[in-house]
Structure formats: structure tokens, C-alpha cells
Amino acid sequence: MDIAIKILQFFLCFTILVGIHELGHFIMARVFRIRVEKFYIFFDPWFSLFKFKRGNTEYGLGWLPLGGYVKIAGMIDESMDKEQMKRPVQQDEFRAKPAWQRFLVMIAGVVMNVVLAVAIYCGICYTWGDTYFSNKDARWGYDFNEAGHELGFRDGDRILSIDGRPVDNVQEIISSLLITEDDRRVEVERDGRAVTLNLPLDDLIAMRQKKGYEGFLALRFPFIVDSTVSAAASAVLKKGDEILAVDDLRGAEFPDYQRYIRSRAGDSVRIEALREGDMVLTMTLPVSEEGLIGVAPRQDLYTPRTQEYTLRESIPAGIRKTGEVISSYWEQLKLIVQPKTKMYEELGGFIAIGSIFPAAWDWQDFWMKTAFLSIILAVMNILPIPGLDGGHALFTFWEMISGRKVSDKVLEAAQYVGMIVLLMLLLYANGNDIYRFFIK
Template identity: 40%
Template sequence: MSIVIMVGQLILGLSILIILHELGHFLAARAFGIKVEKFYLFFDAWNVSLFKFTHKGVEYGIGWLPLGGYVKIAGMIDESMDTEQMAGPPQPWEFRSKPAWQRLIVMLGGVTVNIILGILIFWVLTMRFGDSYIPNSAAKYGIVPGEVGKKIGLQIGDKVVAINGKPFERFDDLTSPQVLLDNTVFTILRGTQTLQISIPRTILNDLNDDIEGFISRLPRSKFVVDSLEPKSNAVKAGLKKGDSIVMANNHPIVFWDELQAQLSVNKGKQVELGIRRNHELVTLKAQVTPEGKLGFYRAKTDFPDIKIIKYGFFEALPIGAQRAWGTFRDNAKGIGKIFRGDVNPGKAVRGPVAIASLFGGTVDWVHFWTLVGFLSMVLALMNLLPIPALDGGHAVFLIIEMIKGKPLSDKFLERAQIVGFVILVTLMVFVFGNDIVKLVMKK
């Protein structure tokens, strides 16, 4: 059932984005009196559609090939490669008959709608839920680095007091895209020492989509046993709510990460636990699962309060817009790092399979719309890439036409469209293959 929910959310999210993107082209074309012949969600390859109807001269439908969507604009060399139409004399209602500036607006209509949608979603989410974070100043026990963080010199309990020489407010800034994508230097307080630790430009290659491998999203904390999973090894061992685990195989336990470390090295084995219960010390034996768990949830003690900021209707707009543009900017930086060779494309690129896993197997509408807003900005960025067959490629050719004062030849545009199509198919094969390889490797 979870797979059905995951796939359903993926299809719903992508359908919203594709329909609104194509609607941007559609409305811009109609505004300039350009005839639109088709409006399709997904591709009706070889003229095979799952559903279609005609209204006011436009064929609306759903194709069988779920790799995007399109609007077929009269007099334009596009995905349809309808060269017969282009062979006739230009008609006043055709794309090619309009001034270059109008055609440029039509080509950028989809990207514009995606950007507006992204800003709108983040605006509404900010207005509804505000902004919550853990103040860095309240993380009094420091950080818990993962294996990648330890390799670059971070240690458990380090306190990061500055990023690139500047104090920062939010603990989650430590794992932000700005840290991972820029040439970042942490100022570390370790006991009485102050250290500078640089974050490698290539760190994303080592993380494998797991930010916890760098630094845990939560500060170091103490804990007590909270609820227990029914029939779990924790229940069988006799753990109870309110217990404090102070020893594991004769290793003192104070913090949650210390218990996790002991469970990790004893996967599938039995551990002896020292428990403080009602001011008494109790010894229990528990079986660790192959995943390194006992089967209980923790209650964090002595943990910093989460700071919540609420915004009004107008206050939330610039915050939402900043989040949307931050997504756009960070992904642009990521693409730049791929081209510079700092990041392996196989590590950074996500396809439909990976995106579906991001939606998850349960319905969480806040998470759903957050992800749709994120993907809307990513879709806008990807369509702006100067690749023939994408909006950005068409826009580049139109800008060249405006500079030259005359259009590029139809033959050139046809060949460029073919080249762009080959590039896109190659990218799709790579993305799908990369998703499948990652899925198999996880198993």
C-alpha cells in the first residue's frame, strides 16, 4: 500500500507541475493570438493517448508516456517535429509570424508559472506554519558528526561557533546547502581550543544522500526511554518508560549517540544494559536487532527549546519568496559543481524513482506541498538550461535572432531540435539508470 501511495503522490505532484508549466505557454500564446493545437499531460507518442477531447479547436489529452507534457503551438518547431506545417507560407496566427519579443515571452511562460507557483507555495506554508528552528546557542553539548564529518576532522561534542567567520543563529545552518555547496570553513570550539575546519568542495560525493553522514540534524542530547514498540526486543528485555540507560556492555552512557554507537557495534548480538530506574540500578540483557536497534523511542532531556516565529499575510511573502529563490539558487550552484567536476553526477542527480521516495509512503500534505514547491523551482531551473528542445534553448535562439535582426533558418532549428531531443533522451536514460542502480545498491 505504501508503494501505491508513494507513486500516487509522485504522479499527482508531477501532474500539477506539468499542467501549470504548459498552461503558462498556453496562456501566453493565446494572449498574442497564436493558435494552440494540442495541450497534453504526458506524451501521446505515435499519436496514442489515454484520453482526449477537443474544445474550441484545441485537443486536450493525457498521453501514455509519462515523461512530461507539451502544448503544440502552430508554426513552431517543437517536440512534434511537424515539418509539413512549416513548409507552407506563414500565417498570422502562427508562432513564427509574431515578433521575437512575443515569442520569447511565450517560451518563458512555463518557467514563469513554475517560479510563481514555487513562491506561492512557500508563501502559504510560511504564513500557515511560520518558521521553527533550534538556536545554535542552545546546543550546549555540541554536535554529533557522522563518518564523513569525522573524516574531515569534526569530533563528537564540538561546538561550531561561526560559519566562514560569522556567528549564526540556526543549528540547521550547519547542514544547509550553503555549507555543502560553498567553500565553507567552520570555527570550532573544542574544550579550550578554537579550530578552523574546512568543508571539502567534493563532500557531496561522500554523503550518499544522507546528511546524517556529515552532521546529525539534532544537537547532542541526553535521553530517557519513552514509549516502546509492541513485542520489540526492548519489551522482551524488560525496559520501561522513564528508564535511563547508563551503561552498555560496561561502557558508560550519557548521551544518545553513545548508546547508538554501542548498538551499532553489537548488531545481532546481546548487550548488557545498566538501567537507572527510580534511583536504583538495574541490569538487563537485551538482543540488538540486525539494524542496530532495541525497539524504543527516546524522550530527549535537557534539550533546547525549538524557537517558533509566526508571520502575518504580508510578512510571510518575502520569507516565502526567499525560500523559493534559495531553492533555485542552491540547485544552480549544484549544477555548477557538477560541470566543474566537484560533484559526481551519479551522486547528485535524482530521477522519478528517487523523487517518489522523497514523497514517502504516507500522506503528509505539508511535506507534499513543500516538495512540490521545491520541484517547481527545480523544474523552472532545468527548463532554463540552454539545451535545444528545452525552453532555455528556444529562448537563446530567440535572443540571438533579436541581436542579429533576423531569424535563424528553419533547417538549423530542426537540426537543433533533434540534437536537443537526443541529449534529453540520453539524460533520461542516465537518470532512470542511476535511480535503479541506487535502489539495487541499497538492497
Template identity: 40%
Template sequence: MDVLIMVGQLILGLTILVGLHELGHMLAAKWFGMRVEKYAIGFPPKIFSKKIGETEYMLGMIPLGGFVKITGMVDESLDTEKLQEEPQPWEFRAKPAWQRLIVMMGGIIVNIITGIVIYVVLTYNYGESYLPASEARYGIIPNEIGQEIGFQTGDRIVAVNGKELEKFEDVYSMDMLLGRDAYYTVDRNGQRVDIQVPVDLMDRVADNKDRMFFVQPRIPFKVGEVQKNSAADKAGLESGDFIKSVNGESVSFFHEFQQALQKNAGKAVAMTVERNGNPVELNVNVSEEGTIGFYQEPLLQYATRDFSLGESIPKGTNQAFGVITANLKGFGKIFRGEVSAQKSLSGPIGIAQIFGDTFNWYKFWNITAMLSMVLAFMNFLPIPALDGGHVVFLTYEMISGRKPSDNFLENAQKVGMVILLGLMAFAIFNDVLKFF
């Protein structure tokens, strides 16, 4: 069932984005009087099709792309039979270069607009929830990667790249993960210490099960909901209790409490709690997994900020183009050899895992918006068979006044298809390899 939810979200998200992308091409082509033979979401075998006017609308069984077939255009179908004839007024090749350029940019433009609109709507409807840096005053806990970078337990992060930290989430920003010469400034026992971000940080977090959360704030806590008939319930633990020690070992933060339980997994422990200002002694049986059966209530106050529509538009737009900036930085690191393409790139399996095995509307649309911007970026790459490849040839034609021959375009399309199929095979194989 979990796998079905992941796959279902992937298919729904891709169907929306591919459908809108190809719609951008089709509407631009029809606007300029070009004949659109087919509009397809997904690849054959065919699930459904219906012809309306001159255009066949098709839904394919393989939901990993789509296409628009425009008469007189050398595309991925490599159908060049009609190109031997004189161009007709309704054909792609008969139109001015500037019109053909707009048609090829149509899908990219629609994906960018889609990403911006989704981010704006999410910002307006949900606002922003974040942990103020002032609430992380108890310092941080670094995991193994955080320790390798140079963080120590109890460090308080006060600045990123010399700018005062306002939201703790900025510790994980793409500027820090993908930037060059990035650094953190921490307060360590009253002394300010700069911690340089290694150029391969993205590689390191990709290898770690905790992903990018290489440091987390230390969290003071109290007991929240106690599960019925759990070891905590049977021992008399109550919601609102403050746990002070386990087997005489003081625990001020939740991670310390978890560590104490792990050390005593499968054993009974003596626990001191504070209840209504008074100490209470309890004996609790710890499970083999190192749990006793209650939910913590963090004592850190998260802040929420609401945005007006006027505020949401620039914020959502910046968030959308931030995805493209992050992709540019990521590719730059790959080309410079600072990060591994194998660890950084994901195919459909990896994308499905990003969606996750539970459905949440906010998360779904947030990921869909990100993918819309990624799709726009990837399609703009100057690779034949992608929109960006067509844009390069059309720009050359507009500047030089000479159109590349149909034979050249056909061969370029074949080369592009080989490159794309190779990249897709690499991404899928890479996804499978990550399971081992």
C-alpha cells in the same frame, strides 16, 4: 503500499507542475492570438481528451512531462509539414520575436510564480520551527563523515563562514554543502578551531545513509511514552524517568544510551534511573535489535517563529530563489569536477524517494515547490528542445534581426531531443544503479 504512496506523490506533484508549466505557454500563446492545437499533460497513450474550440485537451498515460502544440512552431513533435506553406496570421512563426519569446518563457515564469506562492503560503501557515544554537550547548556527535571532515564528539559549533550560528539547521545549509572555501568554527575545550569544508562534501553525504546529517546535537533526554508489554514496561520503567546508567556505565545523552544497549543486545542489563529525585534500580531485557521499548523525550527546546503575510512574502521568495542558487552552485561543482554527476543527479525514482513512503501535506508541498523551481531552472538551460534553447534562438533573432531558418531549427530540435533522451536515460539508470 509504501511504493504506491511514493509513486502517487511523484505523479501528483509532476502533474501539477507540468500542467501549470504548459498552461503558461498556452495562455501566453492564446493571448497573442496564436492557435493552440493541443494541450497535453503526460505523453501518449491517451487516457482522456476533449476538444474545446480549436484546442484538444489531453491527459496521457506516461506522467513524465507534457506539451503544448502551437501551430507554426518547430517543437518536440517535429511536425514541419505546414512550415512549407506561407505563414498564417495565427501561427507562431508569424508573430513578432518578442511575442514568441514571451510564449517560450511562459512556462518558466509560471513555475517560478508557483514555487514562490507555495513557499509563501507554507511560511505563512506553518511558520518556522528550528533548534536555536544556544540549545545545542552540549556539543555535537559526528558520524563517520563528520569525523573525516575534522569534527570531534563534544565540539560546539559557534559559527559558519565566520558568521555566528543562530539556528543549528544552518550547519546543513546549501551555502555550506555547495559553497567554496566554506568553514565551520567550533569551540573545542575552550579553544576556537576552524574546520574547512571539503569541496566534495556533497558527494560524501550522498554516499552516506544519514545523508547530510554528518553532525547532530547531543541530546539529553528523559523517558517518554513506554510501550505496553515491552521489556521496558515489564521492568517497571515509567514515563518521566531519567536514565542515569546501564550496567554501571553513565549515560547522559541519548546516543550514549543507544550505544550501551547495542553493546548488550540480547542480554539483560542493570539500569539505574532517577524517579522523582530518587534512584531506582531496574533489570531490563534488551532485544536482539538493541531496544527496550520506549520513546525518548528530548530535553532540547525547539523554537517556533510565526510570520505575518508581509514577512512571509520576502522570506518565501528568498527560499524559492535559494533553490535556483543551489542548483547553479551544484552545476558549477559538477563542471569543475569537484562532485560527481552520478552521485548528484537524480531521476524519477530518486525524486519519488525524496517524497518518501508516508504522506504529509507540508512535506509534499515543500518538495513540490522545490521541484517547481528546479523545473524552471532546468527548462531555462540553453539546450535545443528545452524552452531555454528557444530563448537563445529568439534572443539571437531580436539582436541580429535575422531569424534562423526552419531547417536549422528542425535539426537543432533533433539534436536537443537526443541530448534530453540521453540525460533522461542516464538519470533513470543512475537511480537504478544506486540500489546496488
């Protein structure tokens, strides 16, 4: 059932993204009175699930759920329909239109994906706001996993800055360590003093490849008194006191203190507590036969921050969020093509994309991922690779500035080269998926 929900989310998201992208091409083509022969969601080799014709356009749903397409008359595209190019040019064909119109048709899909991302982020901001945990609220620091310890972090470290830049959103800590082409310099507060950690790029790459970022850090939960339920505890402790030590156990978290106190059932323990930040108290408390000292801990130590938006405020917030995600993804792309980062080893295909969706349906999470994938689709399609929108747009842009149209033979050859490159990337990315999920 969990896998079914993941698959359903993946296909719903993919259908929305491809449909919107192709709708952009379709609308712009119709604006310039260019004939669109087919508009399909999913591909339809040999047959389609259903189809109907309205005007000159055939609309349909293919059976191969790997994308979708519009077939624009008089254009060399992935259909490689060269026969149409041998016929006399018709006024309603793509090739008959001015270069600037063809350019706009080419980039319309990318623009629609960006517009979709903006609309989704605006809706998310208005409906749910922007919820995050602030690094400023991590007053007791973090616990780190093994990968964090290997990098030099110690439990209790409170992160102050990365490369001299203060970090507010906790999620930015992980992304800053993963998306980098250089060493990182992290300043932490440790035992009341600032300590600088120099993290070599090779160590960060090793951490990323071992997926050490999973559970990299977690908020610490100290033993803070919420209430007292025994006479002995009520006489010496009050709400807000922080337990610093129990016998020789010091600097631990509540679960560790709790386990130790239970091991002393029927005996007594020496407690050291901090009151109002500067008063240290020492006391001895009896431990009941059940392993309790009559103190209830606070459970609500951390509260995420939520920035709420009015309808008017959500629009610039959505635009700003889209810009931030585009910038971040572009930085990742630049790192992928740099061999020293080894990020190319982590390219993923359909399985990796599908795995990002949760096993339980969550509309906020679904729309967040749909907006993110819409931006990925836009950025990937605008790359100047023949076969992608960016490749077509590049040839058209060259015609606009030079006044010379690229020949059909060159376009056909470029289309073949682009399709081969894309197929190789597709095989590589999905091969990585098979290796990571089923072999490694």
C-alpha cells in the same frame, strides 16, 4: 502501501508542475492570438485516455505519465511536425508573430513555475510558518556519525561557523558541507575553546558519495534533572542540575548514564553535578534493585523555533524563500558541471525524485517538495539547450537583438541535437538510479 503513497505524491506533484508549466505557454499564446492545436497532460503516443475539442484546441490526458505539452501552431517543437512549416504562414501561427511575442510565449512556462513556487511558499509561511532548529540552541553540541568522526569532528563539538560565516539553521550545516567546490574551514567549540577544522574537498566528496550525510549529526541529550522521587536524591539534587559524571563515566549522555546506573543495581554510585553553571557538587547515591537512583531526567531540552507570518508578511517571505532556493539550486548546477566535485555521479532520474517523498502523507512536506521541484523545473527549462524553453528563447532573443531570423532548417537541426542531448541526460540520470537503487 508505503510505495503506493510515494507514487501517488510523485504523480500528483508532477501533474501539477507540468500542468502549470504548459498552462503558462498556453495562456501567453492565447494572449497574442496564437493558435494552440493541443494541450495535453502526459504524452499521448498512438492514443490518449480521453480528449475533447473546444475551439481550435484539442484538450486531453495522455497515457504516458512523463510530462505534458502544448502544440502551438507554426512552431518547431518536440513533435517535429515539419509538414506544417511547409504550408503558407497563417496569421494565427507562432512564426507569424513578432520576436518579442514569441520570446514571451517561450519563457511563460518557466515564469509560471516560479510563480507557483512563490505562491506555495507564501501559503506554507502563512499556514505553518517557518520551523527550524537553531544552531544557537545546541548548547551541548552534537554527536556525529562515523563520517563526521573521519572528518575530524568529536562528539560534543558545537559548531560556531563555516568559512567564517555563523550558521543559524542546523540544516545549513549539512548543505554547506555538501554543496562546495573548495575545502571548508569549520570552527567548533570543544571543551570550552575554539578549534578550527580544515576539511579537504576530497574528504567531503568521499563523505557525500558514501551518503555519510545521513545521520551526520544529532543533538546531544545530557542528563539534566527534572525532578527527584527519592529522599536521598531530593536531599542533594534539584531541578536543573546537570549530571557531569557517574563514577568514572564522564561527558556521556543520559542513555549511557542510565545503562551504567542499571549495571550498579543494589549498590551505590558517586555523582558529580553542575548547578547554575558554576557550582560543582559531589555526592553518593544508592542504586535501587531496579537500577534507579530516584532522578527523572528532563525530556524537553530542545524546542524548534517557528517564525509565524501574517497574510501580508507571508508574501515577501515566500518571495524571499523562492529566491534563496533558486540561488542554492543554481549553485548546485554549477558544481555538477565541474568534474572535480564529482557531483555529476549523483544525478538522479524519476526514481530518485520519487524517493524524496515520504511514505506517509504530509501536506506541508508535499507542498514544500512541490515548490522545490517547481523551481528545478523552471531552472532546467531556462537553460539554453535546444529542445528546452531556454533554447527556443535564446534563438528568439538573438533575432530580437540582431534583426535576423534563424532559419527553419537551423531550428530543426538544433531541435534534433537538443532532443539527443536531453535523451542522453535522461538515460544517464535514470541509469544512475538503477545502479544506486538496484545494483550497488
